Amino acid sequence: MGLRIGDTAPNFEIETTSGNINFHDWAQGSWVFFFSHPADYTPVCTTEMGRTAQLAEQFAARNVKPLGLSTDSVEEHNGWINDINETQNTKVGFPIVADKDTKVAELYEMIHPGESETAAVRSVFIIDPNQKIRLTMTYPMSVGRNFAEILRVIDALQTTDKHGVACPADWELGGDVIIPPTVSMEEAEKKFPQGFKTVKPYLRFTSVNDK
Incomplete structure (x- = not known):
């Protein structure tokens, strides 16, 4: 059975570009924009990571922590981040999960065999401060995400909760x-x-x- 809206986001412990994290502890008290990408050093992913970094202030204003993921290593992530910063005129400051054994990608059903047996598709999970999944979106590998829509749905969820x-x-x-x-x-x-x-x-x- 797949993850559904309203489910508690599964916890995990893993290495990231910001060190090892326990997901629930790291996310405590914040909303989370958890998103996967197929691979480092690829063009669409580079623009998406760059756009996430460019929107750092807007995410922070909404109490949202971005968290990226791919099935590459921390070393590969760190090398790629240099390219992202250079080509997208930004500075990546959020952690990227190094899911080399695909443990987290499988836990969150980010790998779709019709697309790839080892690389994650472009999954999005919006998770609230109670660690509940509030929204899911899945994009194919060839299509980048719409970040205006990601911010819009976060605004909508926060507005509906508040009022x-x-x-x-x-x-x-x-x-x-x-x-x-x-x-x-x-x-x-x-x-x-x-x-x-x-x-x-x-x-x-x-x-x-x-x-």
């Missing part, structure tokens, strides 16, 4: 949100004194302010 709302299609930070149908009209009036728009009894929009 007890849901986010409509194409929602972006600052946009109107949806009051869940499980919230009665009486409860909605108390919970959302700023008011709301009722389109249908089950479709009510309101605004929230996180400033």
Whole structure:
């Protein structure tokens, strides 16, 4: 059975470019953007690692720790990081897991035999501070991730957690949100004194302010 949204993210201990980590201890109190890439010294992966590093301040502002993974060694990771920093005009400051025996990749089902028997596909796990898996995405080896979408879904998850709302299609930070149908009209009036728009009894929009 694969990992599902709501499952506790499996723990592991492993060597990374920042030393050995116990995943649960390292992640304690933070959100985690845990992502795999097929191999070091490859073009698409280089741009993705660079983009993650470039967005360091935006991840930190959201209390998110990035954690990369591939089935290469720490030595290979460290050599490649020099290339990433040079070609992407950035500085990689987050750890990259060295999963040479594919232990973690198999634990998180990052290896898809139809793509490769040994290299991880581009998996994404967004994990909350309670170490629950909140979102999963999987990209093929030939297609890089959309980092605007990764930040958007983190914003959406944090907004829904904080305000007890849901986010409509194409929602972006600052946009109107949806009051869940499980919230009665009486409860909605108390919970959302700023008011709301009722389109249908089950479709009510309101605004929230996180400033």
